[in-house]
Every structure is written in structure tokens, then in C-alpha cells.
Amino acid sequence: MTKKNARVPRKSTEVSRREFGRRVAFAVAGSALAATSVSASAEALAGAPSASNLLQEQAESALPVEAQAEVEAKLQHVLAQYGHLLSDDQKKLMRRTVTSHVRMLGAVRPIPVANSDAPATVLKLVDNENAGLDPWPPASIRRKKTASPEREE
Amino acid sequence: MLPEDVLYLPIRELSERIRARRLSPVELTQSYLERSKQFGSKFNAYVTLTEDLALQQAQAAEKEIAAGHYRGPLHGIPYAAKDLLAVKGYPTTWGARPYADQKFDYDATVIERLERAGAILIGKAAMIELAGGLGYENADASLTGPCKNPWNTDYWTCGSSSGSGAIVAAGLANFALGSDTRGSIICPSTLCGISGMRPSFGRVSRFGVMAIAWSMDKIGPMARTANCCGLILSVIAGHDSKDHDSLPSALSSFRYKAVKGSSRPLRIGRLTNVFPEADPSLHSAVDDALKVLEKAGAKVSDVQLPEGPFEEAAELVILIEAASAFSELVQSGRCAELEDPLGKINGYASLEFSASDFLQIQRVRVFLQKKIDALFDQFDVLAAPGEDTVAIPLKPPPERAERRPRNRKKGNSMQPDAISSLCGLPAVTVPCAFNKDNFPLGIQFMARALNDDRVIAAARLFQEHTDWHTKHPSVA
Numbered sequence: 001m002t003k004k005n006a007r008v009p010r011k012s013t014e015v016s017r018r019e020f021g022r023r024v025a026f027a028v029a030g031s032a033l034a035a036t037s038v039s040a041s042a043e044a045l046a047g048a049p050s051a052s053n054l055l056q057e058q059a060e061s062a063l064p065v066e067a068q069a070e071v072e073a074k075l076q077h078v079l080a081q082y083g084h085l086l087s088d089d090q091k092k093l094m095r096r097t098v099t100s101h102v103r104m105l106g107a108v109r110p111i112p113v114a115n116s117d118a119p120a121t122v123l124k125l126v127d128n129e130n131a132g133l134d135p136w137p138p139a140s141i142r143r144k145k146t147a148s149p150e151r152e153e
Numbered sequence: 154m155l156p157e158d159v160l161y162l163p164i165r166e167l168s169e170r171i172r173a174r175r176l177s178p179v180e181l182t183q184s185y186l187e188r189s190k191q192f193g194s195k196f197n198a199y200v201t202l203t204e205d206l207a208l209q210q211a212q213a214a215e216k217e218i219a220a221g222h223y224r225g226p227l228h229g230i231p232y233a234a235k236d237l238l239a240v241k242g243y244p245t246t247w248g249a250r251p252y253a254d255q256k257f258d259y260d261a262t263v264i265e266r267l268e269r270a271g272a273i274l275i276g277k278a279a280m281i282e283l284a285g286g287l288g289y290e291n292a293d294a295s296l297t298g299p300c301k302n303p304w305n306t307d308y309w310t311c312g313s314s315s316g317s318g319a320i321v322a323a324g325l326a327n328f329a330l331g332s333d334t335r336g337s338i339i340c341p342s343t344l345c346g347i348s349g350m351r352p353s354f355g356r357v358s359r360f361g362v363m364a365i366a367w368s369m370d371k372i373g374p375m376a377r378t379a380n381c382c383g384l385i386l387s388v389i390a391g392h393d394s395k396d397h398d399s400l401p402s403a404l405s406s407f408r409y410k411a412v413k414g415s416s417r418p419l420r421i422g423r424l425t426n427v428f429p430e431a432d433p434s435l436h437s438a439v440d441d442a443l444k445v446l447e448k449a450g451a452k453v454s455d456v457q458l459p460e461g462p463f464e465e466a467a468e469l470v471i472l473i474e475a476a477s478a479f480s481e482l483v484q485s486g487r488c489a490e491l492e493d494p495l496g497k498i499n500g501y502a503s504l505e506f507s508a509s510d511f512l513q514i515q516r517v518r519v520f521l522q523k524k525i526d527a528l529f530d531q532f533d534v535l536a537a538p539g540e541d542t543v544a545i546p547l548k549p550p551p552e553r554a555e556r557r558p559r560n561r562k563k564g565n566s567m568q569p570d571a572i573s574s575l576c577g578l579p580a581v582t583v584p585c586a587f588n589k590d591n592f593p594l595g596i597q598f599m600a601r602a603l604n605d606d607r608v609i610a611a612a613r614l615f616q617e618h619t620d621w622h623t624k625h626p627s628v629a
Binding site for chain 2: 094097104107108117121
């Protein structure tokens with residue numbers, strides 16, 4: 001890893017939302033076809049109670065203390081709001097899910113960003129199709145503000 | 154009913170026959186409809202057949218062509234649309250029980266554009282519920298049950314454009330539209346042995362399409378060949394003021410010219426650090442495919458994807474945006490009506506992300522985007538296996554069910570689809586081999602944003618020198 005690359009933390013072992021489902025399924029494929037060495041619980045694909053074994057495994061591996069505290073705080077907040085809608089099994093799955101989320105955040109938060117590093121979110125002032133053709137403020141407003149009677153003619 | 158081999162012809166060949174009035178759009182439509190009725194349920198491929206609309210459009214096409222008004226290569230060609238695309242008057246279920254009765258009184262922009270091009274909609278394709286927007290871990294996370302792979306019905310198509318993959322692979326329609334937020338066109342296209350394309354972000358309108366993650370959702374074609382994908386993209390691409398993220402016409406329009414040859418050799422980067430734990434046969438299939446391309450004049454050299462939390466950033470963007478997109482479903486508790494255990498609860502957890510985390514991810518995203526973009530100074534396209542697995546069984550074998558996931562190794566950390574999806578890059582996957590169990594293997598190409606023509610050119614060059622794309626499963 002070069003110095004430049006070092007600003008990005010090495011990939012951790014967490015499993016993400018979509019990847020979780022893929023790996024469970026792919027792992028089963030691996031058994032039948034020797035197609036992949038990723039191993040996971042086939043029960044998960046079958047929808048058995050231990051459907052979140054991969055997430056369980058994540059939860060089992062230790063998080064930093066601060067991250068554990070964050071998991072607890074987020075979990076308590078979710079349960080305070082929505083706990084009445086969840087079964088005991090779902091609450092367990094919720095813990096693993098929140099743990100997975102916090103782990104992923106841990107990979108992105110340490111990356112340094114400068115003040116000038118704008119986010120990939122955009123508020124568009126005009127339809128892209130017309131961008132650059134009609135400067136702000138729109139011509140109708142400019143005319144009202146600046147135009148003299150002679151100019152209006 | 155037309156013979157099966159006609160139903161598997163690529164668009165160009167069908168359109169030549171239609172234009173010359175050697176093939177009737179009505180007969181073609183009836184044949185696909187008949188086949189869809191006969192085999193659609195075998196694969197759980199459809200949510201709805203739009204038979205009345207299809208026959209009406211087919212008769213109109215036939216009449217117009219007979220009158221000398223030929224609209225172009227999609228005129229009279231039947232297709233299916235993933236059931237997250239609004240079609241006026243028909244159910245648009247988003248593949249999910251809470252929306253089973255949902256209808257819209259307008260068409261999605263891509264449906265309108267295909268209608269204007271004379272294409273014929275024969276049905277709404279099955280899909281993973283909410284296109285996996287709230288997560289899923291089971292193949293049967295769908296209103297219509299698990300979608301079965303036409304190459305072997307004990308196996309899954311992959312998702313979330315599951316029905317679209319099955320429909321094209323089984324010859325139930327000539328092409329289909331899918332959506333891809335993170336791999337949902339590339340994966341089912343690969344596992345179903347068809348050609349699938351994810352266009353650059355912003356090139357194809359999402360108006361009238363269910364949103365998962367506004368900053369990552371794309372609509373694209375799934376078809377017989379890369380050439381077909383180019384023809385379809387040229388119709389569905391283009392600016393749409395009703396889509397907030399639609400690119401201006403100068404960038405979004407796509408003029409497709411299937412010209413053989415090029416002024417200079419195609420520069421292909423073979424990605425050597427992706428899918429490190431995938432079956433070696435997947436990588437060797439790609440190596441063989443690249444040898445074909447080298448013989449055809451391409452220059453191939455090795456390259457590695459840069460390191461970075463692409464996977465995490467992609468997933469976090471989807472989680473956060475999906476929690477907002479489906480906030481009513483989540484906060485009302487109706488997500489409990491979803492099929493999948495993860496989908497039932499994931500939205501609650503995702504509501505906990507903070508605004509500062511979201512902005513951090515979006516700022517890092519720009520940094521990652523620049524990192525991957527720099528690779529394309531050296532290469533026209535990057536090549537990798539279409540997926541990191543060959544096939545996914547619907548039910549695990551018994552001996553597997555007793556095993557615990559103790560031996561799980563480190564995951565496939567370098568996932569091309571996470572990178573290209575996060576950064577809005579175009580990608581195409583095409584079949585490049587079959588394994589000993591007769592499952593298709595795929596090769597994917599991705600390119601710099603808006604260089605959609607290059608991924609098509611690479612895939613087309615490969616298909617000009619091979620015949621994997623002409624193979625299809627024995628459906629009956």
C-alpha cells in the first residue's frame with residue numbers, strides 16, 4: 001500500500017446489506033458446484049431461524065469500545081421507537097444489523113476530507129437540459145429589476 | 154406459433170424480417186405470449202401479462218409497417234418490463250406484498266419511449282421485493298416466489314431483476330428492462346447467460362420507476378446480445394426533465410452505430426484483484442475470453458482496482474437513501490408484510506444513520522469516483538468475471554444444512570459492481586463459457602462514465618468472434 005493509498009483503511013471483513021444475501025446464497029452454490037470458497041449457512045437460504053448467521057458472526061467479532069457503545073445507543077433508540085413491532089428474534093437480528101451498519105461506517109468515517117471536498121449531493125437550480133442557457137436570475141426577473149422603459153421597448 | 158429458434162433471434166435479425174414484412178409482429182407477439190403462458194409460471198418469471206395491450210400494439214405495428222411507416226429496429230419487437238416500471242392501468246407491484254394492488258395512471262418514461270419506437274410490451278417481470286431496497290437474504294423474497302433459472306430450475310436467477318433474466322433466457326420475450334442499483338442487472342444477466350447492460354447514471358430516465366437510492370438507480374436492457382443492448386439503449390436514453398438526475402441531452406442521448414472495427418485497438422484492463430475467492434473457473438473463463446479479444450485486435454494488460462471502501466460506501470448510500478425512499482412503509486410498520494426477515498427490520502436500523510455520516514459518505518464518494526476514473530486514462534474498458542459465483546441453488550443440499558458458518562473466509566472484498574454502481578459507470582455482461590454442469594459464466598466490461606459505447610463495443614467484439622450468446626436452455 002502506498003502512502004497515498006494509506007488514506008483509505010484496508011477493507012474490513014464486514015458483510016453489507018446486499019452482499020449479505022449474496023454471500024449466503026453464493027456459499028450454498030459453492031457446496032453444490034464447488035464454485036466458490038465462501039462458506040455460509042445453508043439454513044439461511046432456506047429461511048431457517050438462524051437466517052442471519054453471517055451477521056451473527058460479525059457481531060461475535062469484537063468492535064472497538066466506542067463502536068460497541070454506538071451500537072447500543074442506536075439499538076436502544078430503535079427499540080424505543082419500534083420495539084413493540086418486533087419479535088424477540090427480530091430484536092436479535094436488529095442488533096446484528098445495527099452492528100453491521102456501524103462496522104461499515106467505521107470504514108468510511110476515518111477517510112480525511114478537506115473543507116473543499118463537496119459531497120455528491122446536488123441542488124439543481126435549473127433543469128440540466130437548460131443549464132448554461134439561461135443565467136440566474138431568469139430573464140423575466142432580470143427585466144423587472146433592471147430594465148428601463150426604453151429598454152423594454 | 155413460430156419455431157423456437159425465431160424467438161431467440163437477436164433484435165437486428167428480427168427487425169430485418171419485420172421491416173421486409175417476412176415476419177408479422179402480431180404472429181411474433183402471439184408466439185411470445187403463448188410461450189410466456191406455457192412456461193412463465195415454471196420460472197415464476199412474470200407478475201402480469203399485458204396481453205390486451207400487447208396485441209393492440211402488435212396490430213398497430215403491423216398496420217403501420219404495412220403502410221410503409223417503419224419506426225426503427227424495435228418496431229414490432231416484444232419485450233417485458235421489470236415490475237417497478239409504471240404502466241398505465243396495470244398493476245405495478247414493486248414485487249412486494251404491501252404494493253400488490255398498486256396502479257399508476259401514467260407510464261414510466263422508458264415505457265413511453267419504447268412505445269414510441271413501436272416495441273410491444275407483453276408483461277411485467279417478476280422481481281425481488283422492492284428490488285432488494287430494504288435488504289434480502291432469500292431467493293423467495295418476492296411477491297411471486299423465487300424466480301427459477303431456465304438453465305436449471307433448482308437454481309435461482311439472481312436478483313433483483315430476476316424475472317427479466319428468466320424471461321430473456323427462456324425466450325419468453327425478446328428483451329426485457331431491468332433496474333440496477335448495485336448489480337441487479339449484471340448478476341441475473343450473468344447467471345441466466347444473457348447480455349445485460351447497466352447504462353451510465355443519469356442516461357436513462359427513472360421517471361415512473363420505483364426508487365431505491367436516487368443517486369444510484371439505473372434502468373437498462375437485458376437482451377440476447379450486446380448489439381441488442383445498444384439498440385435498446387439508443388431508444389430509452391435521453392434527457393427527461395421529470396427525472397431530477399437526468400443528464401442534459403448532449404450527454405444522455407445515445408446514438409448507436411454497430412460499426413465493425415475501430416480506428417485504434419480497444420485497450421482492455423484485466424482486473425486481477427477482483428473476486429479473489431471465486432472459483433478459478435470463473436477467472437479462467439475470463440482469461441480465455443480476453444485471448445479471443447486479443448486475437449481480434451484488442452490490447453489486454455493487467456490492472457488492479459484501487460483500494461477504498463467502495464463496498465461500504467455503496468451499501469451505506471443504498472441503506473440510507475432506501476430508508477428515506479421507503480420511510481412511509483417502514484414507519485407505518487407495513488414493512489412487516491414483506492417476505493424477507495431482513496427486509497422486515499432493516500429499514501428501522503437504517504433510519505438511525507446521521508446526516509453527518511451521510512454527508513461524509515457522499516464526500517468520500519467523490520474521492521472514490523476520482524480514483525476509479527483515473528484508471529480509464531489507460532484503458533477503454535476493464536474486464537472481470539460477471540459474478541463471483543456460477544449458480545445459486547434455491548434449496549441447499551441436506552448435508553449443507555447442518556453446517557455452521559464457522560469456516561467462512563474473508564469475503565470477496567473487491568466487487569466490481571460496488572465500484573461501478575457507486576460511481577455511476579456503465580457496464581455490460583455477456584456469456585463467455587459454460588461450466589461442466591451447463592451453467593453459463595459471464596464476462597463483464599465497465600468503462601468511464603458516459604463511455605457506454607465502449608462497453609458495448611468490447612462485448613460486441615467478443616460476440617462477433619464467439620457463439621456463447623446463441624446458446625439457450627432447453628425450456629420444454
